[in-house]
Amino acid sequence: MKVTISDVARLAGVSTATVSHTINSTRYVSGETKEKVYRAIAELGYTPDASARSFRTGKKKTIGFIVPDISNKFFATMIESVENYLSAHGYHLIIANTKENPEREETNIRLLSAGLVDGLLIASTMEDFSRFESLIPAGFPVVLVDRTFDTKRFPSVSVSNFQPIYRSVCRLAGKGDKRIGMIGGLPRLSSTKERIAAYQEAVADCGLPQDDLLIRYGNSMENSAQSCLDELLEQKCDALVVAQGLMASETVIYLHKKGFKLGEDIDLVTFVDYDSDINYLYSNQMDCIIQPVEKLGETAGELILQRIETPDAPAFEQVLTSTYQPCGM
Amino acid sequence: MKVTISDVARLAGVSTATVSHTINSTRYVSGETKEKVYRAIAELGYTPDASARSFRTGKKKTIGFIVPDISNKFFATMIESVENYLSAHGYHLIIANTKENPEREETNIRLLSAGLVDGLLIASTMEDFSRFESLIPAGFPVVLVDRTFDTKRFPSVSVSNFQPIYRSVCRLAGKGDKRIGMIGGLPRLSSTKERIAAYQEAVADCGLPQDDLLIRYGNSMENSAQSCLDELLEQKCDALVVAQGLMASETVIYLHKKGFKLGEDIDLVTFVDYDSDINYLYSNQMDCIIQPVEKLGETAGELILQRIETPDAPAFEQVLTSTYQPCGM
DNA sequence: CTGAAAGCGCTTACAG
DNA sequence: CTGAAAGCGCTTACAG
CATH class of the missing domain: 1.10.260.40 (lambda repressor-like DNA-binding domains)
Structure with missing residues (x-):
């Protein structure tokens, strides 16, 4: 017994x-x-008995992390980094995977916030803030990770999206590229929106042709880059900006198989998960925008524990900066 | 309130x-x-309140998964697959990361088995079975994943290691390769031991020179392949067998950078995480041993829930088979 | 320096 | 068809 x-x-x-x-x-x-x-x-x-103890004290010593796609190495690395921070502070980590499906996110928020965890880290796939907000019990500690909403009611940690994209378009224009194709992730995500906006402003500022056919969207998961690429290549692009890590790897592979020489036949700028294999192989042939994945995870851990300490502190946004790594550096 | x-x-x-x-x-x-x-x-x-309910019923509806390296895509994909199975059955998933450190594994087993989860999935990094066994409370549901022990006291699900390695060595010998180098993961792991044993038997059976200098070990994590490779290339290997997914990617990149042409300058056989970028790029230049990662995760989920139902059922081993994918298929 | 006892929020025999 | 009440295993004022 x-x-x-x-x-x-x-x-x-x-x-x-x-x-x-x-x-x-x-x-x-x-x-x-x-x-x-x-x-x-x-x-x-x-x-x-941990269960009795947490029932009695109301503290579960557990954080939930709602992730859009665990098998995406970007998020896998982030999970590792969050887990690392939390376990060092005596917390456990519950993972839920949404596969970019808002219904799954909704279910998971409900389940986890009902007494299972002390706080929630969410890389949301939702577009509608009021729907999202209505799921969070009043005063429940939440930190948004990587993706935010226009309405800033929750603290968040994300990566600067505008500057590196803007800069890369300018650099491409400076090299003489005229038709710059852009591939973004899911159109509803804040990260995608910001990156597309940066592209559009830069294109306008540099006096390049603005053409909606040059902008394509994937689903932020595997195997969605190819059809975008086919369409962009038909548009005779002389450069491509790929604003999402998984799609970036697929782009490199696809161009390679089609026989394109990067930096000669076509210029390429990609967001990369910093230790991607592809990055090792091709970093000398394309510009890379390297995201601080580990820092993102660590900060997320830090913020959610703060939030649990002081749930009523004002929400603020933390924005980390990506590293711009030009060809061959 | x-x-x-x-x-x-x-x-x-x-x-x-x-x-x-x-x-x-x-x-x-x-x-x-x-x-x-x-x-x-x-x-x-x-x-x-989920906490009160689980305290009262004794059922947490939560499984713990102790993983050696979350950022390794092999395990990330497995986590996704486990989570998928469990959430479909009303269970949550707690993740703990050991970074191949037995002390961290020990701590996590203790913490999680103390009333936090209903059962534990473990991809153990321990060598000593009796130490491992002493950590598990009597009757506590445990399923070993990917890595097993000689003493078969817990149910397990893993991948057949012997046959694909044996076969690849024979094929290399058949092509005329004489000095076949072998890179394994952490020497203490069952998976590594089985793969090395398969290599050794095949080398002997095919009448090739047996030379301990042809066998090198990494740490099953990132950035450990390079020194193995340097040593093997010094041994004038005409073929390499890389028996661990992460090290396989690194090997391909390193050989590429050194200017080796796969299949011409050197033959290569690798264990791959099935959707690795590298696999897409080079599958036509090397033999691949593709592991059923998703099936592994799903089976792990299935077994642990069974175990919770009937903790006293006899333990049995489930061994899945890898797919052998020769060059260019 | 330590103990007796209430109570956290549920579920579940037991009883009618 | 439903209720009164015990109890899961802890923690924590309250009291001495």
């Missing part, structure tokens, strides 16, 4: 209060009494 | 028992009463 705190108390000849205080160092216990308690614990092989 | 089942009962004018039974459909409740209960729930915005 299960060994409980009462069994320990009985064997040690003390109260359950004393056992509890001994284990948790939450009030003074004499050396002699401690001794007896620890002996009883050892003899019975007692382990406090 | 928090809305509890008593608040609902009071407002609906029924007992908490009736509210509970209504929510859970666990005994007959008249239509009229149900109506009242649901109205009260809606009015108060009541959500049952």
Whole structure:
């Protein structure tokens, strides 16, 4: 049978209060009494029941992370980094995967916020903020990760999207490229919107032709780049900007198979998950925008624990900067 | 304040028992009463507290997965597949990362088995079975994933390691290769041991020179292939077998950078995580051993839920087969 | 320096 | 067809 705190108390000849205080160092216990308690614990092989404890205290010591796509290495690395931070602070991590499906996100928010976790990290795939907001119980600690909403009611950590895209378009224009194709992720995501907007402004500012046919969208998951590429190549692009990591890898592979020489037949700028294989192989043939994935995860961990401490602190946005790595550096 | 089942009962004018039974459909409740209960729930915005419920029932509806390296896409994909299976069956998934560190594994087993989860999936990095076994509370549901122990006391799901490696060595020998280098993962892992043994037997059976200098070990994580490769290239290998996915990617990149042409200057056989970028690019230049990652995850989920149902069923090993994909197929 | 006891929010025999 | 009440295993004021 299960060994409980009462069994320990009985064997040690003390109260359950004393056992509890001994284990948790939450009030003074004499050396002699401690001794007896620890002996009883050892003899019975007692382990406090985490479930009872968290029920009693209301603290689960667990954070939920709602991720759009675990098998995307960008998120996998982020999960690792979050887990690393949290476990160092005595927290566990529950993972939920939405596969960019808003219904799955909704279900998971409901399930996890109903007493399973102390706080939620969400890389949301939702477009509608009011729908999103209505799912979060009042005062429940939430931090948005990588993707934000126009309405800034939750704290967030994300990556600067505008500047690196703007800059790369200018550089391409400077090289003499005229028709610059753009591939973005899911159109509804804040990250995609910001990147597309940066592209559009840069194209206009550099005096290049503005053509909606030069902008294509994928689904932010695997195997969605190819059809975009076919369409852009038909448009006779002399350069491509790929604003999403997974699609970037696919682009490199596809161009390679089609026999394009990067930097000669076509110029390429890509967002990369920083330790992608492709990046190692081709970093000398394309410009890369390298995201601080680990920093993103660590900051997310930091913010959510802060949030749990002080749920009513004003929400603020934290924006990390990507590294711009031109060809061959 | 928090809305509890008593608040609902009071407002609906029924007992908490009736509210509970209504929510859970666990005994007959008249239509009229149900109506009242649901109205009260809606009015108060009541959500049952998962923590209280799991404390009471002893069922957490949560599985722990102890993973050696989340950022390794092999495991990331497996996590996705496990999560997928579990969430479809009403379970949550807690992730712990060991970074191939036995102490971290030990800590995590202790923490998670102490009332946090109903069962544990473990891809263990431990060598010593008795140490491992001593950490698992008697009768606690455990399933070993990808890596097993010689002593078969826990159920497990893993991938056949012997046959594909044996076969690849024979094929290389058949092509005329004489000095076949072998790179394995962490020497203590069952997967590594089996793969090395297969290599050794095949080398002997094919009448090739047996030379310990042809066998090198990495750490099963990132950036450990290079030094192995330098040593093997010094041994004038005409073929390489890389028995670990991450190291395989690194090998391809390194050989590429060194200017080797695969299949001409050197023959290559690799274990691959099936959707690796590298595989897409080079599958026509090397033999691949493709692991059924998703099936592995799904089976792991299946086995652990079975185990929770019937913890005393005899432990059995489930071995999945890899696909052998020769050059250019 | 320590103990007796209430109570966290549910579920579930037991009883009618 | 439904209710009163015990109890899961802890923690924590309150009291001495």
